[in-house]
Amino acid sequence: MNDRSLRGLVSSLGGVANGFPREDGFDITVASEVMAAFCLADSVADLEKRLARIIVAETRDRKPVTAADLKASGAMTVLLKDALQPNLVQTLEGNPAFVHGGPFANIAHGCNSLIATKSALSLGDFVVTEAGFGADLGAEKFLDIKCRIGGLEPAAVVIVATLRALKMHGGVAKADLGQPNIASLRAGFVNLARHIANIRKYGLEPVVAINHFSADSAEEEAELIRLVREEANAEAFLCKHWAEGGKGAEVLAHRVAEIAESGSARFQPLYPDAMPLADKMRTIAREIYGAADIAVTPDAAAKLARFTEMGFGHLPVCVAKTQTSFSADPKLLGAPSGHIVPVRDAVLSAGAGFVVMICGDILRMPGLPREPAAERIHLTADGVVEGLF
Amino acid sequence: MNDRSLRGLVSSLGGVANGFPREDGFDITVASEVMAAFCLADSVADLEKRLARIIVAETRDRKPVTAADLKASGAMTVLLKDALQPNLVQTLEGNPAFVHGGPFANIAHGCNSLIATKSALSLGDFVVTEAGFGADLGAEKFLDIKCRIGGLEPAAVVIVATLRALKMHGGVAKADLGQPNIASLRAGFVNLARHIANIRKYGLEPVVAINHFSADSAEEEAELIRLVREEANAEAFLCKHWAEGGKGAEVLAHRVAEIAESGSARFQPLYPDAMPLADKMRTIAREIYGAADIAVTPDAAAKLARFTEMGFGHLPVCVAKTQTSFSADPKLLGAPSGHIVPVRDAVLSAGAGFVVMICGDILRMPGLPREPAAERIHLTADGVVEGLF
Amino acid sequence: MNDRSLRGLVSSLGGVANGFPREDGFDITVASEVMAAFCLADSVADLEKRLARIIVAETRDRKPVTAADLKASGAMTVLLKDALQPNLVQTLEGNPAFVHGGPFANIAHGCNSLIATKSALSLGDFVVTEAGFGADLGAEKFLDIKCRIGGLEPAAVVIVATLRALKMHGGVAKADLGQPNIASLRAGFVNLARHIANIRKYGLEPVVAINHFSADSAEEEAELIRLVREEANAEAFLCKHWAEGGKGAEVLAHRVAEIAESGSARFQPLYPDAMPLADKMRTIAREIYGAADIAVTPDAAAKLARFTEMGFGHLPVCVAKTQTSFSADPKLLGAPSGHIVPVRDAVLSAGAGFVVMICGDILRMPGLPREPAAERIHLTADGVVEGLF
């Protein structure tokens, strides 16, 4: 199966017994609103409520049709009831970890399940959550969507940085990232400085973890620590966990624990529930992306008005945007300002509980590589599966 | 999901990144050639060979493209390797039973897996296989396809009959089948007599099991036993296993065991491998269905010629036909003769190892009922699933 | 435009503003029921009535939706009002001829317009109508459909025969038709004999026109005239109009005029209006095709029952069948008998006024040749169009 062929299709062909022809498509599981609702539910009962609210169609007079209207939410909940139990695994060093739920970070909020986080919080002294992509996407969604909906209050934030990424933001071509380049590092540091400033807008004080690569130069690392301290007034720690395991990040860990226990965090989301949807987007664009404004297409504006009229104006917004720039243009590096963030479209995820603002492409069904792994997989005469890796 | 909407579709829409648009459709698992190949494989290695031979497309110059050409058969085999282990269950009375594999009886041969049957034969003294629908379909396919491919030699055959079905073949309307009607029973007996005669053409001597319904009249049952004896020169046994369990069929069981152990069976399939495909179909039509001949459409004839040219002329044929008549017309009851069996189309199942002769409708994706069971399924507050039955 | 791409399509894609997606297709003008209705109308008012009756869809409770229901028949009539005037042209020898209307001979009745024929009858002493294909198709439809609906009474019939075609019916390969072969001519004569016998069933006495080819042998021609006379008790005339113009067919013309003026014709269609639809088809199959019977698929039978219930049981039937055989099998030459004519499907042309019986393929949109003529058409610098022929 080459899944990409299922991205867009016309179904119900072949006559009336097969239903009314319609344009449709398949999404990969993690791009489904079911996955997002699953990850934001705090109980089985809450999951059923969220599933019930998922809008799957509209009537001819444009009223929403929900999974509940189709009497589907009961059976959907039954199918998911075992999956909702968070699965505990362990790291190579024996630390407990929950790996549970994986909503796409473009069409959804990109965080693991609330139930896993809450379970972890009831079991451990410290719980670390990874929120991927740039902090303008991962951290923003974690803080404004998951923490808001789940009532979570982070006690500390770590921003992970690499010399390579900062030099790229300073203008170095990909092929040259392995070469020391202090000037470009300084130029690209504006990107990290903006992330640091952004996190403070949530009432949180971040520390920086420099993810050490074996080819990194000590001089550059020292310079980055200095820049963080002198220009952003924050702390940075060199972390060698890739090479040395937990020991390599021990200093950072102790410092983060200290911050967390200090009670200094004053977490608050970036915008209140009551703010109109477009203003929420504008707030993120201005405060986090450094933009001058947003440009909402008439279509998108009409949808936002409609979602508000339907009673969903209080939901947080979930931005679909490139992760390689603060702007919507993947090539605009560093810390751009004054740009306009185009909002091309808006999608209501009534079950998950947010409104997706389309500022970039959304792909709900990834394609296979040119040589799919399946081509190499086979069973030997001894019953051993080969070719999986 | 209302599956019927997936019966016919156009996929790969939305631009070149999604592939070339094509007409396609989904089949339910049991209608897939994969299921048929799975059930006719006698080992994992044989399964892989059958999967590899499945034809999924044609090149522009009309050469077949197989799963092996797509390098898919290795991964397919890995996916199925655990499923290929037959699953042993038990009946209410504790008898061991394999329930393993379920190819559709129209597009495929409708029998459980060869591996289950062979496993059972190596474990038990007697193995009973149920081959559903009328014996013109179920038994014919079991004997001509499964036994041929698997090298099985049945030692005895039981034909199951009911008073209701025979009276229906005698012309009684469905609503009136509960009333005693000796005349119609006699009229409909020609249907059973034909089945008895048919089984003898395989070198096997059948006995008849009369499946007792609580409303059946003793007089009719006695008459049927008499008819079987006097007009078909065979034995019939009244069986009350529905009401009494194994005890209710004990007499039959002893008689069948006796026959099986007598060594009287001289099994041979109805037609040899070497017979041309159309002649195989004609042989079944004349010998089993009582038809005068077959009428093959030019399209179907061209396909049969092509399959033969491709080297598949030696395969057995698998007839897709209504189960309510010996003919292709569902309303032609009793034991019709002189009719023409229309062969509208032909499908090559190169992986499973047979050629399907389309003499009736084939539905590869059943629809949901008007009120799908899913509407009633839900999870109670105590975590109990309700509404499954 | 490569028209064949429009044979089958799904339209109304792209959102609700474009309507409900549906499976559809384009027909070439001459395959449209509009053309058939146009050709069977005897006035503008009658045309509007026929257009109004054309069924274009069904409601959800399966009631027919007509062009009148769509309020389209008025505008359709306006579009066609000028086209309905028959266009008078002349032959190379200056004879007047109407070339007006051209319904396909498979999905429709294949005759020119009734209005042209009636206009010709009011203007000339003799009117000759060409009804193409074999007389089992062309003449049958002309007599049973056009003459029935238009109240026409032919006074004489000419069957055109060629040595080549008769030798082909006698088993000669296409490449060898140029060689004299008296034995094969005799063998193939059964085909012509059947056509002669068929025409007599309509109360008409046919004469045979032997269409002379320059390579034909005089011996064969003499033999054919003898066969017609002695074995079919009819007259045959050697016609050289291809080489000599009207003069080459003068003897035939005088004889036909004589027959027409003799008043000997006793025309009656093959079956009465009141005969059930399937029986009409069976009558044609037995009387004209020499078949033993027809085999109607359950689908087609259900449609015929429905058409009758809708009040269209009195319509004549229009057979879609190969023109190369009396049977439905293009390769069954000569004068086959005892065959079964399969009726795969049935189509109601309520506007035209007949029921199409599908006994062969129907193509409503021909394809372009490998090198379309359009590739050679261009305009010279002097404004002359080149490449049309």
Added chain:
Amino acid sequence: MNDRSLRGLVSSLGGVANGFPREDGFDITVASEVMAAFCLADSVADLEKRLARIIVAETRDRKPVTAADLKASGAMTVLLKDALQPNLVQTLEGNPAFVHGGPFANIAHGCNSLIATKSALSLGDFVVTEAGFGADLGAEKFLDIKCRIGGLEPAAVVIVATLRALKMHGGVAKADLGQPNIASLRAGFVNLARHIANIRKYGLEPVVAINHFSADSAEEEAELIRLVREEANAEAFLCKHWAEGGKGAEVLAHRVAEIAESGSARFQPLYPDAMPLADKMRTIAREIYGAADIAVTPDAAAKLARFTEMGFGHLPVCVAKTQTSFSADPKLLGAPSGHIVPVRDAVLSAGAGFVVMICGDILRMPGLPREPAAERIHLTADGVVEGLF
């Protein structure tokens, strides 16, 4: 036929004989690039060249496939050769007028044919061309596309204004436009002032024609004439041609003739051919629309780069944008400035000879009204067509 169902479709369904399935759609004639090429051609030979250059597809390695590659341009030219003759009609007062060609003003340049204009110039002393929509669209395309390609040099420009439109730009609701409202007229005048300033950027001095509506107040009209004179330093004339025919615009006509004959025009297009495509768009956005900048989506930017690489960077650009605002937002009235014009997509019309910049919706197939006119059209018994108007 409800044409909107043809806007989007999947064609070539039904099997290999019908071609490869593809997504396609129908355009109304006036939205076809053929119409635009037709209107910009200056001879039959030039038309053939333009048709030959029309790009209809891409090869797998993304090389353009033109009508010439399909050997279609010769036949296309033959089909259009008679249509290319401009058709001379007359006005109610007997003035000669050419009505010839009508490319859509969004997907194309919206002007009549160059051949008609050149014919008129060779026949008359003065030729008036109507370029519809707001002058930011109609005049801009006439001047930058048609005049550029055709080598035309306008001698004078008339901007048509109405009190109603200016009051609407001043904030009056549609329902209240009939009421005198001097304050709003003054507020909305900025829109007219911008159009006047825009035309001067082409080296042309416009006069304003106030299209008198019977309900217009004399006070407002006087005020508008004053505003044009004092604030825009231009002349305005009250025109009553709707009520009085040519006589009602006589004063304007004499003044325009005077200007035309004065030789004061120094026409030059807004941007040179050599300017890069995006800069051409930016120039129009800034100079004509008053925008701060344009925002080109990455997709559109990639296409512009590709068109340039293919050798089409010298073409003029044709903007698809709303006609109700200088911006891309239909509700932004008056004379907005500082806005960003979004360029969502770009389309190469290689045959017509321009690149379409998509800054708004493009509909290539209009829909029928709720009650199509066809429903009322019919033919009376006397052969009269009714319901056309």
